[in-house]
Amino acid sequence: MIKYIVKDNNIIIEDIHDFDLCQTLECGQAFHFEKTGEQDYIVVAMNRMLHVAQTTAGGKVNLIFYNTSAEDFENVWNDYFDFDTDYAFIKSELLKMDERLREAIDSKWGVHILNQDFFEMLMSFIISQNKQIPQIKELVFRISKFYGKKLGEYNGKAYYSFPDVNECEVITEEDFRNMKTGFRAPYLYDAAKKCKEGMYSVDILRGLNDDEVMECLKQIKGVGEKVASCVMLFGLGRRSAFPVDVWMKRIMERLYFGEDTKKEVIMEFAKKRFGELGGYAQQYLFYFARDGKFSQ
């Protein structure tokens, strides 16, 4: 457990290192949050609405969780933000494996991989196909507003949880279409139905190895290698998962292959090169690539 102090109704982490709030939220792994100021966010996750901000004072970076109990911090947010993982160590290990990661890691040094809800990740990344991040967020917010629970308000705006498996039971394929999910509607319906039937509980998946989880997830309509990898990495704590999308394809070709390379080949290469740390490497590279800060 990371060290924290309780002040008024807030939780404060002082002098935090190897973490940046903006980078962690904006790197593309999460969709259910809103920027409310510079290094100031509303995060909706784990059936809660969190107001969190990062401040700098006297050269020290602090994190403040507004209106948060010590109990909630210890039981929910500490794990959600992955504070117990030593990112300084992970980054140095990655750089030992491969110096070519340096530019991406130096640029995106403050990313943590969030431990998010499995079902919400599944639905979110089904939505993500062939869409840009702002539109993915819009769909997640819309579905939450119609079918989730109201959690509270901030600046006069209400925030809603993403509907859980049970709340999704009433949603028909046509309902999903009305949410403007387009051709993904039958995929979302299939995913919700299969999860409701119980074969995709976190407990069951915990007992399977990576390949088995991948095969299992791909049986859901609209879930392929890429979506399944994201769900594994962000929703099941499988840090070896290495999702390869157009951005990853681009930067991996630039850094390693120098020519058009199939996604399967890239995944296989990453597995050998980065092993259990593949997911971390992927996130630094993806965020870096998406920011367009590498040539070509």
Add this chain to the structure above:
DNA sequence: CTCCAGGTCGTTG
């Protein structure tokens, strides 16, 4: 108006 977006599916060579 055309093109493309954190892809996947079904159909052809």
Add this chain to the structure above:
DNA sequence: CAACGACATGGA
């Protein structure tokens, strides 16, 4: 098995 177009929707 590799390649290719379709798929809804919205923004550039």
